[in-house]
Amino acid sequence: MTLRLGDTAPDFSQDSTEGKIDFYDFVGDSWAVLFSHPKDFTPVCTTELGYVGKLKPEFDKRNVKVLGLSVDPLSDHTQWVGDIEETQGHQFNFPLLADADRKVSDLYDMIHPNANDTLTVRSVFIIDPAKKVRLIITYPASTGRNFDEILRVIDSLQLTDGYKVATPVNWKDGDDVIIVPALSDEDAKERFPKGWVAHKPYLRVTPQPNK
Ligand code: BEZ
Numbered sequence: 001m002t003l004r005l006g007d008t009a010p011d012f013s014q015d016s017t018e019g020k021i022d023f024y025d026f027v028g029d030s031w032a033v034l035f036s037h038p039k040d041f042t043p044v045c046t047t048e049l050g051y052v053g054k055l056k057p058e059f060d061k062r063n064v065k066v067l068g069l070s071v072d073p074l075s076d077h078t079q080w081v082g083d084i085e086e087t088q089g090h091q092f093n094f095p096l097l098a099d100a101d102r103k104v105s106d107l108y109d110m111i112h113p114n115a116n117d118t119l120t121v122r123s124v125f126i127i128d129p130a131k132k133v134r135l136i137i138t139y140p141a142s143t144g145r146n147f148d149e150i151l152r153v154i155d156s157l158q159l160t161d162g163y164k165v166a167t168p169v170n171w172k173d174g175d176d177v178i179i180v181p182a183l184s185d186e187d188a189k190e191r192f193p194k195g196w197v198a199h200k201p202y203l204r205v206t207p208q209p210n211k
Contacts, residue, residue: 002109003136009034009127010107016095017077021067024131026095031064031158032127033150036110037096038119038141040072040080048122048144049096050088055147062154066094071105071120074098116141124150126157163209164191174211179204 003009009032011024026032035052037045052066059066070077081092097104105111110120122139134157139145156167165177179188181202188196188204196206 003125003133005133005136007133009125009131009133011131012104012107014104015074015098016067017074017081017092017098018095021095021097023067026067027065027127027129027131029129031062031129031154032125033059033064033066033154034108034123034125034127035066035068035145036105036108036120036123037068037070038116038122040070040076041083044142044144045070046080046084046087048147049084049092050090051147053084053088053090053093055151056093058151059154062151062158064154067097068094069097069099069104069110069120071099071102071111071118073100112138126150126153128157128161159208159210164188165206165209168205174208176205177208179206 013020013022037048039045049068052068056066077096077098081096085092099105102111105120108123108125110123111117112121115121119141121141122145124135124137124145125133126135128134135153152172155173156171160166164180164183166180168178171177179192179196183191192206192209194207196204198204
């Protein structure tokens with residue numbers, strides 16, 4: 001199954017390091033980040049999972065549940081979690097799905113056979129509280145992801161859902177934003193009382209409205 005932005009994220013039940021996860025129940029009214037790892041006991045994945053553990057308070061602040069996945073059995077996960085805590089210096093504080101039967105990997109198209117027919121690629125899905133897929137990115141197994149970027153996208157999505165703005169290149173929380181071109185100057189005056197700078201009629205820059 002190919003998932004695209006705006007699609008409904010498929011529900012599933014699968015074992016994890018924190019017991020059985022019923023995905024929709026797990027997410028509840030929160031946002032979610034679901035991300036896959038090629039294999040247990042691999043170095044890049046070990047660093048990624050340690051870093052996500054470190055960022056967990058940042059995800060919590062944004063009302064985001066994090067859920068990892070690897071296509072190995074729970075017994076391996078349990079042992080690996082010990083290694084991750086030992087080497088990365090953080091408690092393992094979120095669930096890791098044990099997807100040995102590839103139920104979730106297949107559902108979310110995380111195995112790309114022409115790259116590798118047994119391991120997952122490094123997929124990331126951001127899913128909103130309505131269970132819509134809002135971001136999909138795919139990294140190769142050899143490249144660790146930048147989870148600060150995932151947080152940055154969540155900040156952008158949560159902001160742009162609430163205001164008629166879009167975020168420019170390399171934007172980070174607190175930077176100026178762009179008024180969506182569909183909004184007339186007349187309507188913009190009401191919504192953006194701090195005003196804006198119009199570099200072009202379609203490029204109107206305004207301070208971040210919720211700051
Ligand atoms: C790693 O996580 O280190 C890794 C996994 C699969 C292939 C290459 C690297």
